[in-house]
Amino acid sequence: MYFTVELVLKSYMPRQLEPGMWFITKLNPGTRKEYTEIWALDKTPLEPLEEFITKNGAPVEPYIIYDEQVLAEPHEIGWWDDGPQFEELRDIELKDINLILEEYDGYIDIMIDDWDFAHEDEANPVLNADPITKIEKVTLCIPGLYDEEEDDEDDPDGDWDDMDDDTWKED
Numbered sequence: 001m002y003f004t005v006e007l008v009l010k011s012y013m014p015r016q017l018e019p020g021m022w023f024i025t026k027l028n029p030g031t032r033k034e035y036t037e038i039w040a041l042d043k044t045p046l047e048p049l050e051e052f053i054t055k056n057g058a059p060v061e062p063y064i065i066y067d068e069q070v071l072a073e074p075h076e077i078g079w080w081d082d083g084p085q086f087e088e089l090r091d092i093e094l095k096d097i098n099l100i101l102e103e104y105d106g107y108i109d110i111m112i113d114d115w116d117f118a119h120e121d122e123a124n125p126v127l128n129a130d131p132i133t134k135i136e137k138v139t140l141c142i143p144g145l146y147d148e149e150e151d152d153e154d155d156p157d158g159d160w161d162d163m164d165d166d167t168w169k170e171d
Contacts, residue, residue: 002109003123004143007100009060019043021059035102066123078137104143111139
C-alpha cells in the first residue's frame with residue numbers, strides 16, 4: 001500500500017565538498033513561475049568551501065517525514081516506482097525529486113506495511129534490499145499513482161452510476 005508523506009530537504013554543513021552533494025536553486029524568484037530545483041555537484045569545486053556555500057547555499061539531504069516522524073533517511077531513499085505498467089523498480093533520480101517538488105509541492109507516496117497501518121495506525125515503510133549492495137531502501141512514487149487501481153479492485157462490477165436507467169430491469 002502506498003501512503004502520501006512529505007519529502008523534506010534539510011541543509012547541513014559539510015567539512016568538504018564532494019561530487020554528488022545536492023544543492024537548491026530558486027528559479028524565477030519573486031514571480032508566479034518561481035520554483036525550486038535540486039542539482040548535484042558533478043565535481044569538487046576549486047573555490048574554497050566557505051566561498052562556494054556563500055554563493056550556492058549549504059548542501060541538502062532528503063528525508064521522508066510523516067506527522068513529525070522520520071520515515072526514511074537519505075541513505076534509505078532509493079527505489080522509484082514508475083507505475084503498474086513497469087515490472088521493475090529503478091533508482092530514484094534528481095529528475096524525480098524535482099518533479100515531486102515542482103508538481104506535487106514536496107508530497108510523495110511511500111510504500112508502507114498494510115498490516116501495521118490497519119492495526120496500529122502506524123506508517124512503517126517497507127524496505128527492499130538492493131540485490132547487489134544489500135542496502136535496504138524505501139520505494140517511492142508520485143502521489144495518487146495507485147489510487148485509481150485500488151478503487152477498481154473495490155468495485156469489481158464497474159460503475160454503479162448506471163443504475164438510474166431502466167436497463168437493470170431487463171435482467
